[in-house]
Amino acid sequence: MSRGHHRILSAIGIGCYVLAAIVALYLPADDFGPSLLVPLWIAHGVLLAVLLVKLGAGESALSAALLVVGASVMAVYVADTAREDLTLERRGERVVATVVREWRSSTRHTYDYTLALHDGTKVPGPALRATSDRYDVGQTLTVIEDPEGEIGPVTPGQADATGDVLAAASFALVALGAVPWTAWRGAVAVRRREARGRRDEQEHMLREALRTASPDAHGYLEVHPGHYPDVPHPRADSIAWEMGLKPDTPGSWRFRR
The missing domain is CATH 1.20.120 (Four Helix Bundle (Hemerythrin (Met), subunit A))
Structure with missing residues (x-):
C-alpha cells in the first residue's frame, strides 16, 4: 500500500x-x-x-x-x-393554558410563568420561560406541554428544532x-521535507564533485546537471562561488578556478 x-x-x-x-x-x-x-x-x-x-x-x-x-x-x-x-415534537401535546403566576428569575435573568389549564390543573413540568416580559397574569396562550412533565412548556414557535x-x-x-x-x-x-532533504543531499554531492573533479584542458570543471535535478542553477552557481569557483557562462554547469 x-x-x-x-x-x-x-x-x-x-x-x-x-x-x-x-x-x-x-x-x-x-x-x-x-x-x-x-x-x-x-x-x-x-x-x-x-x-x-x-x-x-x-x-x-x-x-x-x-x-x-x-x-x-x-x-x-x-x-x-x-x-x-x-x-x-415527538410526544408534546398542544393545549390552551392561562398564565396564573409570573416572576423574574434572578439567576437565569429570564421571566418565568406558571400555566394552568381551563380546569385549573397546572401544566406539568417546569415553568414556561421567556427572555422578556411577554405575558401577563390571566393571559391565555397556546403552548406545547410534555405529558411526562420532564420538559417545560413552550410556545409552538419555540418548539421548532x-x-x-x-x-x-x-x-x-x-x-x-x-x-x-x-x-x-x-x-x-x-513532500516539502522530502524535497528539502533531496536538495540538501544533492548539494552535498555537488560540493564533493566540484572538490574532487579534475579540470579539462581549458581549466574548466564540468558537472552533469542531471545528477542534481533538485538543485536550481542559481544555487549551483552560488555553491561554486562559495568554493572559489567562477561560473563559465550563465546557465552552464562549467566552472573554473
Missing part, C-alpha cells in the same frame, strides 16, 4: 472516530455534569492530536485538534439544546472537514 493510500485510510478512520466521539459525548450530555464531561473532552483532544500527528501534520496537529474539539463541543451543545425541542439541528450538523461538518484538511497539510509538509 502506498503512503498516499495509507494517509487517506488514516484520515477516514480518524473522521469516523471524530463522528463517534460526537455521538458518544452527546448521549450522556444531559445526564452528567462538567466534572465528568470536561475530562472526557480533554482526553479526546489529546488522543486526537496524537492521531493527527501521525498524518504528518506536525506542529499544526495541535491547532487542528483544538479546532476539531471546539467544533465538536459546539455540535454537542447545540444538539443537546435541540434535544428538548425534538422530544416535544430545525435551526438547532442545522447548526449542530454544521459544527459537526467543520469538525469532520478539519481531518482531511489536516491530512492534506500533512502531505504537503512531508
